[in-house]
Amino acid sequence: MADTFALITRSCALLRAAGPQTRERLRRSARLRHYHRGETIFLHQSRAQACHLVLEGWVKLYRIAPNGCEALLGIHTRGETFGLADGLRGAARSFGADAASDCDLLILPAPEIRAAAATDPGLQEALLHESFAATDGLLDQITDLKSCSALQRVAAFLCAHACVTEDGLRVILPFEKHLIAAYLGIKPESLSRALSRLKPLGVTISRDIVLIRDPEALDALLREEAAA
Amino acid sequence: MADTFALITRSCALLRAAGPQTRERLRRSARLRHYHRGETIFLHQSRAQACHLVLEGWVKLYRIAPNGCEALLGIHTRGETFGLADGLRGAARSFGADAASDCDLLILPAPEIRAAAATDPGLQEALLHESFAATDGLLDQITDLKSCSALQRVAAFLCAHACVTEDGLRVILPFEKHLIAAYLGIKPESLSRALSRLKPLGVTISRDIVLIRDPEALDALLREEAAA
Known part of the structure; x- marks a missing residue:
C-alpha cells in the first residue's frame, strides 16, 4: 500500500498539500476498494463516515427528490474527490453514491481527515480550494440548466x-x-x-x-x- | 463604525469565528456601502478584489452564457456572504452581482481576508463551512432543476x-x-x-x-x- 499511496498522492492535489506527517497518518488509515458497476457506495441520508477519491472508473452522485424522481447531481472520475463536505461535518449524506462503472476508490475515514485538517493548515487550505472547485462545477451546471x-x-x-x-x-x-x-x-x-x-x-x-x-x-x- | 461592526459580527458566522485580532483587522479595512436597486456591484469576469456580506436587501448573482442568455445563479439576502471563493483565490469573478433591491453591503477587501485566513485557523475553518453551505444550496437548486x-x-x-x-x-x-x-x-x-x-x-x-x-x-x- 505504501507504494500505491505514493503514486496516488502524486495525482491528488489534496494529498499533495498535506504535510509528510499528515500524509503518513492518512496512508495508515486509508483503504482501497473495488466496486462493481451499479454497486452502492453509500446511501443518501446515511451517516458520512469517509471521504472518497476516485482512482479509476466513474461514480454517480444522486438524490431522491420528494416526488420520487432521482436527480443525478454529478458524475466523478479519476483524481476527483466526493463526499468531503458531509465527511468533514460528520453529517448525514446529502446525496447517495453508486458505481456508474466498475471503479476503484481510495476511502479515507472521516475522523482521520477531520483530525488531520485540524493540525495541518496546508491540508485545511487545500480542502477549502477543493470545496471552491466543487462550487465552480455546480455553478457551471446551473448556468447550463437555466440558460x-x-x-x-x-x-x-x-x-x-x-x-x-x-x-x-x-x-x-x-x-x-x-x-x-x-x-x-x-x-x-x-x-x-x-x-x-x-x-x-x-x-x-x-x-x-x-x-x-x-x-x-x-x-x-x-x-x-x-x-x- | 466600531459599534455597527460589533452588531454585524453578531449575525455573521464568519466574523464570529474570527479571533479578536482578526476581527479588529477586518473592521479597520471593511467598508459599508449602499447600492440602489439595479446598480452593478461587480461584473462577471472582473478581478475579485473584495468579499461581500449582505446587511439589508437582496443581491442577484448571474452569469451571461455563451448564447447571450443571462442565467440567474442565486439571490442573497441579509446575513449571507457572496463572492468569497473568487475573492480568496484572487481570481476573475465567475459571476456578476447586481442589487436586486436597494441594499446595504459590508465590503471586505480580498487581500485582508486572505491574510487573516492564513493566520487564523478559526476563520479558515469558518470559511470552509461557509463554502460547504454554499455547495448545499447549489445541490438543492440542481435537484429541483432536474427533478x-x-x-x-x-x-x-x-x-x-x-x-x-x-x-x-x-x-x-x-x-x-x-x-x-x-x-x-x-x-x-x-x-x-x-x-x-x-x-x-x-x-x-x-x-x-x-x-x-x-x-x-x-x-x-x-x-x-x-x-x-
Whole structure:
C-alpha cells in the first residue's frame, strides 16, 4: 500500500498539500476498494463516515427528490474527490453514491481527515480550494440548466468530453446514455432526439463513440439564443 | 463604525469565528456601502478584489452564457456572504452581482481576508463551512432543476419563503416576478401560468403578497411525480 499511496498522492492535489506527517497518518488509515458497476457506495441520508477519491472508473452522485424522481447531481472520475463536505461535518449524506462503472476508490475515514485538517493548515487550505472547485462545477451546471436548450446542453457535454484525434474530435461516451440524459436534466428520448438533430452538423455516433467533424458548427450552435 | 461592526459580527458566522485580532483587522479595512436597486456591484469576469456580506436587501448573482442568455445563479439576502471563493483565490469573478433591491453591503477587501485566513485557523475553518453551505444550496437548486416540473418549482419556492400568520401561510415575494422566474429557470409566462394553476389549491396572490390557505395541498403536489 505504501507504494500505491505514493503514486496516488502524486495525482491528488489534496494529498499533495498535506504535510509528510499528515500524509503518513492518512496512508495508515486509508483503504482501497473495488466496486462493481451499479454497486452502492453509500446511501443518501446515511451517516458520512469517509471521504472518497476516485482512482479509476466513474461514480454517480444522486438524490431522491420528494416526488420520487432521482436527480443525478454529478458524475466523478479519476483524481476527483466526493463526499468531503458531509465527511468533514460528520453529517448525514446529502446525496447517495453508486458505481456508474466498475471503479476503484481510495476511502479515507472521516475522523482521520477531520483530525488531520485540524493540525495541518496546508491540508485545511487545500480542502477549502477543493470545496471552491466543487462550487465552480455546480455553478457551471446551473448556468447550463437555466440558460441552454436541451440540444445545446447535449452539444456542450460532447464538447466538454472531446479529445483531438487524427479524424477530428472524438468523444468516448463516459457512461450509459440514460445517465447522460439524467445528468443533463433531460429525458432519454430528448437525448436521442438531440443526437439526431446534431447529425446535419457533422456529429456521427456508433455505439459509445461520437465523432465531431465540424467543431465550429457546434460552437455556433452554443452561441445561438436558446430555443424552448 | 466600531459599534455597527460589533452588531454585524453578531449575525455573521464568519466574523464570529474570527479571533479578536482578526476581527479588529477586518473592521479597520471593511467598508459599508449602499447600492440602489439595479446598480452593478461587480461584473462577471472582473478581478475579485473584495468579499461581500449582505446587511439589508437582496443581491442577484448571474452569469451571461455563451448564447447571450443571462442565467440567474442565486439571490442573497441579509446575513449571507457572496463572492468569497473568487475573492480568496484572487481570481476573475465567475459571476456578476447586481442589487436586486436597494441594499446595504459590508465590503471586505480580498487581500485582508486572505491574510487573516492564513493566520487564523478559526476563520479558515469558518470559511470552509461557509463554502460547504454554499455547495448545499447549489445541490438543492440542481435537484429541483432536474427533478421537478415548473409548477413544482414554483410551489417549492413559495413554501421555502412562507411565514406563518393568523390567516395561514403568507409569502411576501422577495423580488420581482421576472427575477423569480429566472431563478427557477422558467420563462416569466410559465411562472404566471403556474401561479394560475395553484389557485384551485388555495393559493391567492395580490401584488407581491401570496397567501397559502392549504399547505397540505402544496405538499401533496410536491410529492407527485413530475409532469413534463
